[in-house]
Amino acid sequence: MPQPLAVVGISELVTLSGPPRARTGAEMGDLAIMRNGVLLVRDGRIEATGTRAEIESRITAEYEVIDAGGRVVLPGFVDAHTHTVFAGTRVDEFERRARGETYEQIAAAGGGIRSTVRKTRAASEDELFEAARARLKWFLRNGTTTIEIKSGYGLSLADELKMLRVIRHLNESGSLRTVPTFLGAHEIPDEFRGDRDGYERLIVNEMLPALTREKLACYCDTFCEPKIFPVESARRILTAARHAGLGLRIHADQLSRSGAVELASELRTATADHLEQTDSAGIETLLRGGVQPVLLPASAHTLGSKRFPPAREMIDRGLAVVLATDFNPGSSPTPSMPFVLSLASTQMHITPAQAITAATINAAYSLDLADSLGSLEPGKLADFAIHDCSDYREIAYHAGVEPAARVFIAGREVYSRS
Template sequence: MSNKLAIVNIGQLVTLAGPPRPRVGPEMRELGLLQDVALLIEDGRIVATGSYQDLRNRIGNETAVIDAQQQLVTPGFVDAHTHLVFAGNRAAEFEKRIGGATYQEIAAAGGGIQSTVALTRKATEEELLAQARKHRDWMLRGGTTTLEAKSGYGLDHPTELRILRVLARLAEDGPVRIIATLLAAHTVPKEFADRRAEYLHWIVADLIPEVASLELARYCDAFCDDHAFTVEETRQVLEAAQTHGLGLRLHAEQFRPGTGAALAAELHAATADHLETVTEDTLHLLLDAKVQPVLLPASVFCLGRDQYPPARRMIDLGLPVVIATDFNPGSSPAPSMLFTMALASIHMKMLPAEALIAATINAAYSLRLGDTIGSLEQGKAADFLIHECDDYRELAYYVAAPARPRVFIAGSEVTP
């Protein structure tokens, strides 16, 4: 027996109906907006959208009916860059940054990623699972229905695999869809400070093949930066990942230009993430290579910096922009996609429609899931939100409002 659901009395329905590819240029303002409509769902997938008058004959006695009360309905948010699994927090370092210390100064003093690595290595799998589930639930309450999550706080064999197993368990438990990424090339661990080549060889020759064979990750990422990995070191990691069938994502150009975005274009990575300092020439390389930029304004905000990625220029060039939280314990302890949308509008001058598309359908395509999620079109998964507002612009307008949308994944309402 099929499972049928009808959402009726929708004030605004953002369908994001459009071409089967990421949205670019003026398309990033085309929401496929319908007014005063209903949404029909069967067996977890969208069946139809349209006026209640047109659809009411398809709503039978066996159909569950939910009155949206003229509220806004959108696709669920897709957070395409997170660091979900870690132990402890870095509140003490947050206090130091408020006092004037820079991210780089804290890292050089043994803090930053290394401090989280030390705590995460000490944690059991069950402890990591419990904390990751808490983080996941924060995101779910805010409307995130799919997320990408990276390892990278282990930097050794047992802990990197432990983090990836936690992600696999969370994905299996549901309801949030989770895409795992290997990020052992996050930074060089302290014990390998004088043996960089040896650590890099271990990632390339041992860890990547094992993770790929165990199918614990769909992507491989690396942090290309002065305090992490050089462009040539990053190349070794990403080429090994390609050889073993993993997709590529890359932390690039966060603190200075020339740190990886051109490499992402050369290797046709799925995404280049951060890009705060990216140059015009490199943007053209990304465009030609069809690399999606994933912009992380909460990271800029939380670090107290003022150089945001040039989102307006990217959109004008025709790049299919994505926005994501970069949720992590150091540079972006900010799990909210709604807050990310507000920052994208205020600081990167993205229109609310552009921010919404960057947080849904474009993000879905960056994870190679655009044919399944990210818009409310016939045949796609019924991942959607009934918001506590009636205009899509309010999603970016009310900054850090304690919003609690009703969240549906595959047609079922979920509450963390």
């Protein structure tokens, strides 16, 4: 076991300690900050937090002392919605959109998700792993220590299993923690154009049994849109996934108000993600189903949309809002949670404190990991970052700066800028 750590000289120790449940309403603005704080770590877990005056006498010679130098310490961000495993980029489409084409026009012409599927199918498992491992560093440099990763660029039995094995391999590689989600219902692959039922049968009868045999996924997600996987189809896929023992997530109300939120509530999915088109009735529906909204403002931003989800109303009405990057090669090529926090404040008008709650403890609840992650409380895993600022609000304010100076996972330093 590594030496115990005492992190001292912390201007703001942002603990997010609080009730053992996802935070709602006014709780989302309370970060439980300790000024001039000290963090003790033993055996990879938080041993104690407190002010220097309270804790100093406990720092014996056995501790390695780390001086934060008057900077902020935050729990590692938990990014609950990413598509980090893929081959190639879509930078050509980025330029075409800059010239005026829309995402839908590019997709209809064979671009979009299907172009990434072609490249991902052509890549070997090792190639996908190396490309994704390089991207994990981008997350670390922004203070993120856990990411959910979806499959969904394979869309055949062999290629979906290949993606999920890469995600498992990434988790074992000693960098970030990763949580695998099966997203076979991301798009209809080229060979099933005009035969959605046939592709649905492949998902339900072949993919789900194979990936559960290998225990390759914790969750199943579905891109629920009328022209892709309409509500009836999403219900069949998600119900089969539940019977296979998977938790449920759903891409809902991104492009249209299609009934996906009602389905999420009916199935009591863990999350409904995107929600750019969700209205007040939809918010009420999510509340009834106990569904956590996962908001992805970087994708609305990247697509040049002015339509962001109604985050403030969701918080006011009592939903346990989550923020995530949606990192993917098409609609959100940013791995930066600080940039997402900035967009949350500038475009959705929620405060930096509410945004940090959404990106840490609430995100951990959405992945059923809050027993061990999402806040700095005794007994939890010591996943945290020292950020280069003395006021936590600067993390959202200086958008574009990679604020993390040192990042720790289970008390072990995994990234240092110097």
